[in-house]
Amino acid sequence: MGLNASYAHLADYYISKNPGLAIDYAKKMYRVAIQISSPVDRLQALQKLIKLSSPIATKQYFETYQELADSLQTARNAAKNQFALIRYETEKNKADFLKAKAENIQKQKDILLRNIGIGTLVLFLILGYFLYQRRQKNLRQEKEIEVKKTELKYVKKIHDRVANRVYQVMSEVENTPEIDKSDLADKLDVIYKISRDLSYDSKDINNEESFSIELSKMLYSYASAKTNIEIEGGGEKLWEHVRVEAKAEVFYILQELMTNMKKHSGADSVTINFKYENNRITVLYLDNGKGMELLTPKNGLRNTETRIESISGRITFDTKLNSGLKVEFSFPTL
Structure with a gap:
């Protein structure tokens, strides 16, 4: 200046x-x-x-x-x-x-108007071109984001509905001395149908059987001679007024915790407590495994946070190395 x-x-x-x-x-x-x-x-x-x-x-x-x-x-x-x-x-x-410069006004006016018209036309053409390019770029980005979301959606479905189910069946086979082949075939058929129908958004919770029974079967399937499973509360009355979507998310969260316990914790005692109070259900998971020094879940446990948030709930993790794992989550029933 x-x-x-x-x-x-x-x-x-x-x-x-x-x-x-x-x-x-x-x-x-x-x-x-x-x-x-x-x-x-x-x-x-x-x-x-x-x-x-x-x-x-x-x-x-x-x-x-x-x-x-x-x-x-x-x-x-x-x-x-x-x-x-x-x-x-x-x-x-x-x-x-x-x-x-009065004598030059008329000539300059014509020249100015012509130049303004040409300049305005060029400006609009350039502006239109850049807006078109930006729009195309935004559409490509939106498409890429949608593709990534779809990929993550199916990865999550495979992890929750297939991988954990397979591990659950493996645990039953491992811990049951004499397993009924027809029962095993039925369970594998269920997994097959789930994997075949992954493109649908419906949950794979069995509506023909009471939720409390199905949940108990899933939890006890992780029991073995080395691992004792105890369930407190959680009767059918507890789930009477709970939405189907919330039941499914609770099922997947507990299935993920049990799979994580079986694979990594080395726990010999697991307790799951269900409690209803003030239109909220609280679930407390405890095991005496090796725990974790730092809670850095790679995928499964991180999914539990996303799942509980989808039903307006909250979850907390309390763990230390060689001190077991404590997980508490709650959600509204209404």
Whole structure:
């Protein structure tokens, strides 16, 4: 800004003494005004150049001045906070200049209108092109996000509905000395149907059997000679007014906890307690396994947080290395 002001004073100083040098300083002022994005200083520099330049150059500077002055005026009118003094000075300079150059108004008006029309057309074409490109980019990004969401959705379904079921059946086979082959075949058939119908959003909880019984079967399937499972509460009456979606999420959360226990904790005692109070069901999971020094679940336990949030619930983890695992979660029944 200081350099710009210096060029302005020098141009004024040399107007009468050395017009050529005054033009040079006016041009330098114009270039600096562009660099510092000062349209007002550009207008002042153009005024000096119009007064000092040859007729041919004056015409070019006038066109630039006219276009810049109109553009600046339009921007000021569109702004909510207009600067009255600058607008007044611009209009005054514009009026003084038009009065001094009255003989050229009609010709310059035609040229200006033509240039404005061409410039506006080009501007709209460029703007339309960039808007079209941005729209296409947004559509591609939305598509990519949708694809990723779909992939995550099916990965989660496979993990919850197939992988944990398979592990549950494996645990039963491992811990049951003499297993009924037809019963095993039925369970494998269920897993097959679940994997075949993964594209559907329906939950794979068996509606023909009471939820409490099905939940108990799943939990006790992880019991073995080395691992004792105890269930407190959780009778059928507890689940009478619970939504089907909430039941399914509770089933998957507990199935994930039991699978994690079987795979990683080495626990020999697991207790699951169900309690109903103030229209909320609270589930407390305890095991005496090796626990975790830091709770950094890679996928399964992290899914439990997402699941409980989907039914407006909350979950907390309490674990230390070699001190077992305590998980408590609750959700509203209404």
